[in-house]
Amino acid sequence: MYMALSWRNLWRNKKRTLIAVASVLLAVLVAVVMRSMQDGSYAYMIRSSVRFYTGYMQVQGNGYWENRSLDRSIVIDEKQQKEILQIPHITSIVPRLEAFSLVSFEKATRVAQIIGIDPAAQNNMTGLGKRLVQGKYLTNTSNGVLIAEGLADMLKAGVGDSIVLYGQGYHGNIAAARLPVAGIVRFPVQEMNNASVFLALGNAQNIFSAFGRITSLAIMLDDIRNQADVHNALSSMLGRQYTIMSWEEMMPDLVQGIELDNASGLIMLIILYIVIAFGVFSTIMMMTTERAREFGILISVGMRKTSLIWVTTLETVFLASIGAIVGVAVSLPVIIYFHFHPIPITGGVAAFYKLFGVENPVFYFSVDPGLFIHQAIVVLLIALATALYPLFFIKKLQPVQAMRC
Structure with a gap:
């Protein structure tokens, strides 16, 4: 009523x-x-x-995030990578080998981050191929490199020129190579645009004597809300010998x-x-x-x-x-x-x-x-x-x- x-x-x-x-x-x-x-x-x-670079999470060696040394690199073979891809909510993985090295062309020398990538996986995650402003993209068998536009301008190097990498490899080995510039890429972030060199993962592993090793495995998810479940599944699968970093830990700013x-x-x-x-x-x-x-x-x-x-x-x-x-x-x-x-x-x-x-x-x-x-x-x-x-x-x-x- x-x-x-x-x-x-x-x-x-x-x-x-x-x-x-x-x-x-x-x-x-x-x-x-x-x-x-x-x-x-x-x-x-x-x-x-x-999607720009880090992924929602990364698998790394213990202590690598604090001390970016190739000596803290890890081995995750193809079988393990396939098992990781089968974890629910993981859509893709991107293996990388990252190191710092001197990069020279003629009389110019700069310090740059050298990033060994699986070209197809990297392009699928970050759209690296779309950033190409000159030259051609990499393949798994490429001997050339992609160099960031800002770094190319500093070195005055172009497509077809050969740059020299010189640095320290795995367990103190000398890492040196002369590689042709296959393409030039442009990044919106100045730090990456001024100091990045990309090359095929296998080629990077050979140059740095890190055979079969990677420094990180970036992981993409179908939904950020599934991050905790995937983190727990990875921890159970990989054990304590690996560190699983979330995007929050990698991008505190x-x-x-x-x-x-x-x-x-x-x-x-x-x-x-x-x-x-x-x-x-x-x-x-x-x-x-x-x-x-x-x-x-x-x-x-x-x-x-x-x-x-x-x-x-x-x-x-x-x-x-x-x-x-x-x-x-x-x-x-x-x-x-x-x-x-x-x-x-x-x-x-x-x-x-x-x-x-x-x-x-x-x-x-x-x-x-x-x-x-x-x-x-x-x-x-x-x-x-x-x-x-x-x-x-x-x-x-x-x-x-x-x-x-």
Whole structure:
């Protein structure tokens, strides 16, 4: 009975009801769009950063991350790699041999990171082939190298020229080779663009006397939410002789940047919730005050205050629920549109994104269902909390005075 009476009361004054619903609707819309943009942008940034080089996780030798020495390289043969690929949620793996060496051409010499790669796997993960600005891409049998554009400019070397690598190999062996430049690649991150040389993994293992060895095995996943499960599976399979690094451990600056931005976003969201609370409260207060005479008459003709409180509370529940549901419905097409048409980022924010390998910085919107549900529930609870005002108003109401209003 109370529910039917509350529902009828809502539509006795359609204008008043629509104002209340609109306030909740707008609150849900703003909250959902704001949080969708934040969560979506974080996910896009992480996805782009891990694809740029590190992967979601890496298998390394114990202590390698602290001391990048070839003496801490590891052996993961083809059989083990196939077993790792069979772990659920792993989509690809990229073996690498990384070392530092002097790189010379004619009279110019620079220090660079030499990266032995499986060309197909590296291209599949990072799109290295798309970064090629001159020359041709590598194959597993290539004797040539890909050199970063900035380093090529410093050395004044071009495609077809031969550069000299000179450094220290595995267990102190001399690593020296003269290799032709097969291609030049361009990176958005200056550090990589000024100091990177790529060559076929087998060729790198021969030059550095690290036969069959790698320094890291980068791993890509189907979904970041499966990271913990994959980490546990890898730990069980490989044992303690290997270290499994997560992207958070390899990119602490990115984590700190996201946490800082998320904290500021949460503060803005809290401020938004406070504004929403005052807006909804003022609407409910106006509705309650306007109905003081009505409440006084109802109590005078015998309606108990507890019954009236139930009716007004249910009215608030209906108003908040309608506003939340319609708010989600209205926000959905907005979010979907910007999910497929992200907003480009320019200026200083774009420069920050590019530091982590995000080549096309955009504000990307998340369509995670939990996002809509969570924001709708928060706004709904805020609206329901305002039902306390009619409760205390009716409890203190004096029928005679109310009917004179």
